[in-house]
Amino acid sequence: MKLIVLAPEDDNHTAPIKWAMEKAGQKVVCWAGLSWTDEGQSSLLMNGDDTLTLGGHSVDAGDVIWIRRPEPPVPNPKVSEADKKFASLEYRCFYHSIAYFFETLPVWCINRYSAARVMIQKAVQMQLARKCGLKTPATLMSNNPAMVREFFARENARTICKGFTPHVWQKEGKMSVAITETFELTSDQLPNDEVLTYAPAIYQERVPKEYDIRMVLMGNHIYSYALKNKKQALDWRQDAGLGHVTAELVPTPPDVEKGVLEFARQSGLCFGSLDFGVDAQGKWWFLEINEQGQFLWIDQFNREARLLEKFCAFVTAPQGSTLPLEARQDLFPSLEEYEELLKKEQVPPVGRPRQEDPFLSMEA
């Protein structure tokens, strides 16, 4: 068995996990995604036995494929201008063929591409969560001004607004930025109708939350962390970056655990990061799931979490194993050890410049 990670080697989760797995004697290879370069090339041969190669690596029975953060397909830039659009679509279609084809092979995908494609849709998540018995806030996704105003007219209800995707606006020539964040809005603060058509948005009943939960799902195993923010901010993400958040392991209520495992079963996801808000009565409200959400930061905030070791134990256990990950987590080194090496520059740095970021815009 080997772990095939679909992500650049210097992705901030791939690098420490690859390091930890290799230290424990496991084989790990990375494939950043389909591209025209030697390492980005792929072949799928269907001729009796099906064979799939990703760069220089074959996909073999028993492999685990972690579809972490593949880069979008990159056609050869030397292709004729007249053929660029066609080549780009061909690359995209071939990538999709590869990603879906994994599911036909005797390998374990984390997660299956078909499940990920569906479950990345926030509307589908909310609906399925509700069906699985999880408590969800009333939600409107719309670009229709009349519907938005009607939603805001609910009695005795507070409403938040958030985007479908994160985004950053950076001022030309400056370092200051603006980052999308969940924010509260009243009907009086709604802009004119036309603005509501500039971009669809998610309008949601404000959960009267006392604190947030970040839950990490690894197969049948669930780990929940209470995120407490000194400033009690509506959205804890930026404050986490600024170090204002604590992450404490908390038990998952049995009804929530049951709902999440049913959600995982019905969605086909075996891995993901889920967000909940907990109200004054202790009720957990499902907010969202990111099937490849960040999780190692919890190890930085709570050294006892050991999610890096748990993830390594998860991907090296048989698919569907119910044995506690804690029983095998000691086989792997910790994120703290990796960070020490990173500080001493004894492991390669993480992150790298991207040519184009879909989540970044410049503004005057």
Next chain:
Amino acid sequence: MDQDNRVLTRRGARELSEQEVESVTGAFKTRRTLTPCFVDSKQQFLNGDQAIGECGP
């Protein structure tokens, strides 16, 4: 910023000062490289829970 034709989500976006961006990005080198949403001002990319690349366009 001309607010008249900006999307609603931009109006509600959180402004991080140059100092905040610096303090955050400075800290990335040691402790915060993995936070669930961060901007790397030097490399100019947003790294977070979602990625367009994770499921393709």
